[in-house]
Amino acid sequence: ASGTQIIDEWGEHQMKTGDLIVYTSADPVLQIAAHEDIIPLDELYDICEKVRELTKDPKYLIGRIIARPYVGEPGNFTRTSNRHDYALKPFGKTVMNALKDDGYDVIAIGKINDIYDGEGVTEAIRTKSNMDGMDQLNHVVQKDFNGLSFLNLVDFDALYGHRRDKPGYAQAIKDFDERLPELLGNLREDDLLIITADHGNDPTAEGTDHTREYIPVLWYSPKFQEGGELKGDTTFSSIGATIADNFGVKAPEFGHSYLSELK
Incomplete structure (x- = not known):
């Protein structure tokens, strides 16, 4: 499923419980979504930074951890431009x-x-x-x-x-x-x-x-x-x-x- 579909499906649950929505895609990328009114941006970014550190281990090497904040009400959620990517550093000099x-x-x-x-x-x-x-x-x-x-x-x-x-x-x-x-x-x-x-x-x-x-x-x-x-x-x-x-x-x-x- 696409990220927008996942947020549509789980966004209301996230708002009610404060849980994080965590999903992956094939790049390999791990994305963490939360409503901006439930988990403030600074807190979501801090969570993603911690996950980035945990996934630098060679056995994981996930390309990017992406903070995916969204706003709106159930049935009308929108991902915002406050997305932030936490990538692995290049493996050599660019x-x-x-x-x-x-x-x-x-x-x-x-x-x-x-x-x-x-x-x-x-x-x-x-x-x-x-x-x-x-x-x-x-x-x-x-x-x-x-x-x-x-x-x-x-x-x-x-x-x-x-x-x-x-x-x-x-x-x-x-x-x-x-x-x-x-x-x-x-x-x-x-x-x-x-x-x-x-x-x-x-x-x-x-x-x-x-x-x-x-x-x-x-x-x-x-x-x-x-x-x-x-x-x-x-x-x-x-x-x-x-x-x-x-x-x-x-x-x-x-x-x-x-x-x-x-x-």
């Missing part, structure tokens, strides 16, 4: 670590700071929605920063992908697309914009879990002189390798840099 160690800015917007457990991050900015994320990114790109700004637009996944909400997903893409001209207009001549996805979540598929398909990777810079298609087996590590190459920091073990082909 490009973000290399950038930070070399004095570059690494500005994490949205869930990014949680996903990497703060590793390699110099500034973290929380967001409440896709459009809030775009507002924050537009603010950042207008600042005089030197390094990487990394934004996650979580509504595509949490509100529309997992819930298989096709009209909602389509509208979210339209809303994002309408914000792109503003973002492109704020880019400087030597800025590089990369738009991609961290996994599939097809709203037309059966079930509620992530789906497996190729994801898009779009590269754009005001200084590009022509368009085209990058050849070869592009992976997430190739994105990291390209970023490392751009800043002249230590490249990851895997991945091919496309920097010389971006013209």
Whole structure:
């Protein structure tokens, strides 16, 4: 069952008893839900921090512990934007670590700071929605920063992908697309914009879990002189390798840099 279905089923019980709603998903993720009026956010976060410590043991290695606060009344519960993820630290040095160690800015917007457990991050900015994320990114790109700004637009996944909400997903893409001209207009001549996805979540598929398909990777810079298609087996590590190459920091073990082909 999806998280929203679980909260719909057990939310009233949680409100009456004060029990926690604890459920898992395949990522592997363990989620802990509670009504904000019954268990205050600080208390829920504290519980999740303790569970995170308990599950760092190698025999568990649960990827993330997620605080899932919700509000509303039985039959009309809503998960709030006060979600908080407690992830395992990366198992090795990331490009973000290399950038930070070399004095570059690494500005994490949205869930990014949680996903990497703060590793390699110099500034973290929380967001409440896709459009809030775009507002924050537009603010950042207008600042005089030197390094990487990394934004996650979580509504595509949490509100529309997992819930298989096709009209909602389509509208979210339209809303994002309408914000792109503003973002492109704020880019400087030597800025590089990369738009991609961290996994599939097809709203037309059966079930509620992530789906497996190729994801898009779009590269754009005001200084590009022509368009085209990058050849070869592009992976997430190739994105990291390209970023490392751009800043002249230590490249990851895997991945091919496309920097010389971006013209």
